[in-house]
Structures are given as structure tokens and as C-alpha cells.
Amino acid sequence: MIKPSKRISEIAPSMTLAISAKAGELKAAGEKVISFGVGEPDFGTPAHIVQAAKDALDSGKTKYVAAAGLPALKKSICKKLKEENGLDYEPAQIIVSNGAKHSIFNAVFATLEEGDEVLIPKPYWLTYPEVIKSCGGVPVYIYATPRHGYKVTAAQIEAMITPKTKMLIFNSPCNPTGAVYTESEIRDIAEVCLKHNLIVLADEIYEKLIYGGETHFSIASVSPEMKENTIVINGVSKSYAMTGWRLGYLAAPLPVAKAIASFQSHSTSNVNTMTQYAAIAALDGDQQPMYDMVKAFGERREKMLEVLEGMKPLGFDYVKPDGAFYVMLLCYDLYGKSFNGEKVHDSLHLCDLLLTYEKVAATPGICFGDDDAIRLSYALSMEDMLEGLRRIAHFASQLK
Ligand SMILES: Cc1ncc(COP(=O)(O)O)c(C=O)c1O
Known part of the structure; x- marks a missing residue:
């Protein structure tokens, strides 16, 4: 058996x-x-996005493409990251995968060594601990209490750091709590992460879904040093009502992105081609x-x-x-x-x-x-x- x-x-x-x-x-x-x-x-899914996929099919865009993503889509993602998040990436630093979940797996798989500890604010999105464990890591939880708006502080994070701590998972806006960290809270957290050389996996999949005057601030945009220590995760699933299409992406320092590109070329290869054209329409097209x-x-x-x-x-x-x-x-x-x-x-x-x-x-x-x-x-x-x-x-x- x-x-x-x-x-x-x-x-x-x-x-x-x-x-x-x-x-x-x-x-x-x-x-x-x-x-x-x-x-x-x-x-x-908005009609113009669906139409872009249909057009891709009708014009024969049904073949393999570059495993880490269509160059045109990577260009759109770089433009989005630059204009909306103030982040300057080159296309080789972007990896397009089958949903943000897949991007998270790739990021964790590419960076953790056996026994590395990963800090996760709790309540957490339930996939994080399982991905970490499957990559040999050890999830370590930091309690984000309702009394503090379900947010952890820089001091709480620092108190949990051991010589084995390798990464912090940072999800704002957060599933399941809906918590959105302010720029100043994020700057404090970034300072601690930089001080202890932690990788930050910044899951920004709910970036567009913010209410009541708050705004999204990417932890990678704190400073050039912070950008070098961060892997940004995003995608089209939630913002553009495209959950079933399966397209997410990550932006990472070049050596990490290159390693993930090689790995992806031997595992899932490219996200289906028509979805990539649809994602270009989502990012570049009508936002209304x-x-x-x-x-x-x-x-x-x-x-x-x-x-x-x-x-x-x-x-x-x-x-x-x-x-x-x-x-x-x-x-x-x-x-x-x-x-x-x-x-x-x-x-x-x-x-x-x-x-x-x-x-x-x-x-x-x-x-x-x-x-x-x-x-x-x-x-x-x-x-x-x-x-x-x-x-x-x-x-x-x-x-x-
Ligand atoms: C916090 C968080 N990250 C990532 C994902 C995964 O998104 P995708 O559907 O693009 O894989 C989800 C989906 O529920 C989520 O809640």
C-alpha cells in the first residue's frame, strides 16, 4: 500500500x-x-475582462508561454506596482502563478530552510501554517487581540523573535479580521523586521477592498532596504472578482524571483494563457x-x-x-x-x-x-x- x-x-x-x-x-x-x-x-468578472480572454482564444493564444508569466502581463504588473504602491520592480522580479495561494507557496518554498520559524499574527488565513509546515518551517503565532483592533505591534513581534526566526507573514487588509494597518504601524513593524533581518511575506490580495477612509500602504515601500527583505503577494482574484481564473503574482528580490522562475518552469509552468490576457485587461482596463x-x-x-x-x-x-x-x-x-x-x-x-x-x-x-x-x-x-x-x-x- x-x-x-x-x-x-x-x-x-x-x-x-x-x-x-x-x-x-x-x-x-x-x-x-x-x-x-x-x-x-x-x-x-467584469465584461471587458471576460472579453479579453475570449479575444485571446479567438486569436489563437492557446500555446505555452514563458513559465513565469507573459512579458506583457509582467509589464502591466510592474506599472501597477509602481503607480499604486510606489514600488520599482523589473519584469524579471515578477512571477505570475496560479492564484495568490500558489505565489505564497512558491515564496515560502523558495526561502525557508528546515526548522525555520515563521511568525504569523493570529487570527490568520488558514493556509499560511499549512504551507509553512509543508516547506519544513515552524509556524509561531502572535496573538492579535480584538482589544487592539486585531493588529499586532512591532513590540509584540520583537518579543517573539528567536535565532531561528526567518519570516513574518504580514496580511493587510487581513482575512479573517478585516484589520488594515496604518502607515505608521507598518513603519514600526518594518523597523523591527529590518533590525532582525526578517523576510516579510506581504500578502496584499485584499488591497483594493478598503473602506471608511483607510488606505493601503505596502510594507515593501517603507525603504529600499525593506523592499529587499520583502516578497509582495498580490493577484486579481478578489479585486476583479476573478477567483476561478487562478492568477496571482509575487514581486521579489531578483535572486529569489529567478529561483522561483526555475522551480515553476519544472512544476506548474505558465498560468493558462487566456487568463493572463484577461489579467492584463483587469490591470490596464476600466477600473470602474x-x-x-x-x-x-x-x-x-x-x-x-x-x-x-x-x-x-x-x-x-x-x-x-x-x-x-x-x-x-x-x-x-x-x-x-x-x-x-x-x-x-x-x-x-x-x-x-x-x-x-x-x-x-x-x-x-x-x-x-x-x-x-x-x-x-x-x-x-x-x-x-x-x-x-x-x-x-x-x-x-x-x-x-
Ligand atoms: C489572505 C488571502 N491570501 C491569499 C488568498 C488566495 O487567493 P487566490 O484565490 O488568488 O489564490 C486568499 C483567498 O482566500 C486569502 O484570503
Whole structure:
């Protein structure tokens, strides 16, 4: 019998699997399940982007291209990084991959040695620890508390650094908390990272999804030295509603980018060619559809926060998120209370009860390393969102 390797056996199975399987069964049985679990925009890809892919197909752009990305796309990415983030990269420093997730894997694989420690602010996007472990690294968590807006400070980071610390994962805007770091917080963090020569993996995939006057600031743009210590991750999935197309990219110091280009040429090779043409249209074309989507998310966020405020007497709390399309609903006050004689014990259990009794799907906070909350996405229609929140409140009102 073939046994999976030790390396791959250490990867945790997805904790959300049971909940999404149950939600699927309920839907198949005709139930109206409201899903707050979604991690992707509910908007379609803008028409001009879809058209660019069709044009690429119609004009025979169906062959292999350079493994690390079409030169024309790399040029568009360099222009974007320069104009929007103040970052000067040459095309050879850009690697285009199958989604930002793939870019993150490449970046970690290319830089970690066995036993290297990687600092991850917690709550975290659930893929980070698994990628780090699969590359021989050791995840080390720094607790970003709700009291501090789900953000870690430079001092907290410094306190966790050991001789083995190699990297910091820095995700702003953050999934799952929606936290957006300010420029001055980022400058402080950069200073500590430079002092201890840490690589920063800056996951900026939610860059465009910022509300309420905050702005995105790339940690790589702090100084030329910081840029040399940073690998910037971005992509088109979230900003341009292109999750299924699978295109992300990274920008890195030249030796790292070259090593990743070689590795990618022997692993996945190029992202499908038509998607690369679509990504050029996304980056260089009309930005209005993206602005419209961000505006809609902003309106839902406002409404969601207004309703959550009214739900506080039921034992809920939250931290106002400034970015992405998620909010962590703090619900630890509900733990220990009973529903029909059954005690709610943790975030996984709460999500299971919400799904069973209210037909509401949400993601348990424990998936992101934080059992105190459940994650609600507002990438669903306003109508469904309000109905879903009403159901959550109904559930909580029955607890004793
Ligand atoms: C923080 C974060 N980084 C990266 C990704 C991956 O994006 P992609 O779909 O481009 O692989 C996600 C997707 O959920 C995410 O939430």
C-alpha cells in the first residue's frame, strides 16, 4: 500500500469541510441556506475582462508561454506596482502563478530552510501554517487581540523573535479580521523586521477592498532596504472578482524571483494563457466595475455593522473591520449557555448549531486559530445578509 509522505501527512485537513458538506446537503434537500462562509466576491468578472480572454482564444493564444508569466502581463504588473504602491520592480522580479495561494507557496518554498520559524499574527488565513509546515518551517503565532483592533505591534513581534526566526507573514487588509494597518504601524513593524533581518511575506490580495477612509500602504515601500527583505503577494482574484481564473503574482528580490522562475518552469509552468490576457485587461482596463463592487461591499459593511451593534445585548461583539469582506463576530459570551438543553461549547459547535437550526453557514473562528469568534463574510446579497443576521439573532435569543 502506498503511504503518503510524513511531510504531507502533517497538513491539517480543512476544518470547514464538515460544515460545508452539511450546508450542501441542506441546500440539495431544498432548504434556503444563507451562507456567510463565502471567501469570494459574489459579483461576476467584469465584461471587458471576460472579453479579453475570449479575444485571446479567438486569436489563437492557446500555446505555452514563458513559465513565469507573459512579458506583457509582467509589464502591466510592474506599472501597477509602481503607480499604486510606489514600488520599482523589473519584469524579471515578477512571477505570475496560479492564484495568490500558489505565489505564497512558491515564496515560502523558495526561502525557508528546515526548522525555520515563521511568525504569523493570529487570527490568520488558514493556509499560511499549512504551507509553512509543508516547506519544513515552524509556524509561531502572535496573538492579535480584538482589544487592539486585531493588529499586532512591532513590540509584540520583537518579543517573539528567536535565532531561528526567518519570516513574518504580514496580511493587510487581513482575512479573517478585516484589520488594515496604518502607515505608521507598518513603519514600526518594518523597523523591527529590518533590525532582525526578517523576510516579510506581504500578502496584499485584499488591497483594493478598503473602506471608511483607510488606505493601503505596502510594507515593501517603507525603504529600499525593506523592499529587499520583502516578497509582495498580490493577484486579481478578489479585486476583479476573478477567483476561478487562478492568477496571482509575487514581486521579489531578483535572486529569489529567478529561483522561483526555475522551480515553476519544472512544476506548474505558465498560468493558462487566456487568463493572463484577461489579467492584463483587469490591470490596464476600466477600473470602474471594481470601484462599483467596492462601493457595494462598503454599503453592506455599514449595514452589517449597524445590525451587529443591535445584536450586542444578545452576547455578541465585534471589531469594526476596515478592509476585505469579513467581520469576526465575537461570541464567546454564548459559550456555556444552553440551546434546547445542549450547551454551546465552542465556535465549531456554534456554527454547527446555526446551520442545523437556522440554516445559516458561517466559518468557525477556530479555523483561523481563534475560538472566540465566528467569521461572517459580507460577500452575499444585502437581502440574504439581513435575513442571515436575523436568524443568528433568533438563535441567540433562545439561549438560556
Ligand atoms: C489572505 C488571502 N491570501 C491569499 C488568498 C488566495 O487567493 P487566490 O484565490 O488568488 O489564490 C486568499 C483567498 O482566500 C486569502 O484570503
